[in-house]
Amino acid sequence: MPHTSREIQLASRPVGEPTPENFRLIEVEVPDPGPGEVLVRNTFMSVDPYMRGRMNDVKSYVPPFALDEPMQGGAVGEVVASNDDELAVGDTVVHMSGWREYAVLHGKACKKIPADLASAYLGVLGMPGLTAYVGLLDVAELRDDDIVFVSGAAGAVGSLAGQIAKLRGHTVIGSAGGPEKVAHVVDDLGFDAAIDYRRGDLPGQLRDVAPKGIDVYFDNVGGDHLEAAIGHMRPHGRIALCGLISMYNATELPPGPNNMMQVVGRRITIRGFIVTDHAARAADFERDVSAWVRNGDIVVRETVVEGIERAPEAFLGLLRGANTGKMLVRLS
């Protein structure tokens, strides 16, 4: 029985900030699943900052989205038809065929997950969560007594990175945009302090809330945050470069931090990383973080936009910082 599914295609490549015109909503007929395949009705899809890079036609660590094809990304859904031995109708799965209501997938491309944690597998228990976990523990090599600074602290990755550091007993400083997010980071997530980058003067604000300096910087935004962090770092500090959302829409390459001299003098390590290199840590991550989530040790916040037709809006909002916690689209 064929299903009608709506999906979002990439209609044109954005120059600078994407606009709704870069996306196209179309209706397609979904074929029945073949041998070894399943049909999944997606319930949530993820929008993530890294998708902006895939909209450009440049070689990178993930291939670009194709024009006039459905976009891709993390999604969770329910199996509604199965020709796979290990997946049954009614199972909840996570997979990479988002931006569409129905997906036909090889069973091997799906991972079965607990239904009650479905959306969490796009955030705290998914790729953003693993990013926070390995970025803080492995890339930044978190050590006892480190003072930790996290930008994008109200976002999916930053909120978890900071909370993991707090669970380990560290002093943790966040950066977020606007007073509501700053309050959320301190009051709900338990960071020791947070600065509002919209108020400007990052170096001064950082000095005020972290008078002793910082040892670890988990960078989700780049730009002036990176420069301020280098300038405020104690000797032997470490910077995990996760993403540079402040630069994703840049049409000209922005200047880098002007204080590379201090990277020498303070023996700072700056390390870029991509979460897919760290799959070997997935089991440790899932064990630790799922226990924290079930015990209530970690506060999980989601911003949910309703309906696939609003997925572009959700994505554009994400790039402007409209979300608190993980940005998701619920597909009804």
Next chain:
Amino acid sequence: MPHTSREIQLASRPVGEPTPENFRLIEVEVPDPGPGEVLVRNTFMSVDPYMRGRMNDVKSYVPPFALDEPMQGGAVGEVVASNDDELAVGDTVVHMSGWREYAVLHGKACKKIPADLASAYLGVLGMPGLTAYVGLLDVAELRDDDIVFVSGAAGAVGSLAGQIAKLRGHTVIGSAGGPEKVAHVVDDLGFDAAIDYRRGDLPGQLRDVAPKGIDVYFDNVGGDHLEAAIGHMRPHGRIALCGLISMYNATELPPGPNNMMQVVGRRITIRGFIVTDHAARAADFERDVSAWVRNGDIVVRETVVEGIERAPEAFLGLLRGANTGKMLVRLS
């Protein structure tokens, strides 16, 4: 019997590029050595790029030079009077009281060295040599099959870093200023290729001589070299930030590399370091490099300026790249 000694004092702090007026040559009476002290007649003194930072009155990893006091730095000399149990008249020693003809020193502040390698202990067997050794092997974590790029390749540090990489079987690319140095780097030092940074277009030149990309960059200069190296790096590349000589005279902070995004996508590690943190490797270094020097495996080039009165000229020349190999001042 008191000696008359000439010494160079810091007369004023430079703004931007230092000038001869920042230095003062004076004559002083040197006291006899007290208990546990020795009197050393210096035969060679070192001028090094890091000294430019010490001319500024700012807190850094080494304290600033004091005004109206003799400057300091590596020197070798002969013990001419000794009240130390372990050092005898005639011994050759290396120590940190350069910029003067005679120095009274605690015996413990001197290290006895072979007379035939005296000047080498200011270069290939000294601080610049250890810098090259630990920067390449420990900080950049040299691995099999790495393609290595070294800036300042005709200088004291870069020439050794590149030659160590060649001894280990790597493809090594250098950067130097001017056709003579470029020829020296390839013909005398055995690098596989070298680019002349004075010709500009570092990215294009680098692409031509290292079409497969680079895995390790040993950075002695910073600025556009660092940006070009990031842009030409293969995944999981490593950059040892040793010194940024292009920025030492800057009066305004220059913009950093504009391609920090690639540091993420290519999972690049950038690590600043200071040689004094790596004293634990001194024994390994001395064993390896002294064997290489004695076997003729390493080509050692020195640029020698005669007379303490020309020490400021030697230092200013060093900052402009007037030297090939280690820049030294011979004190007669």
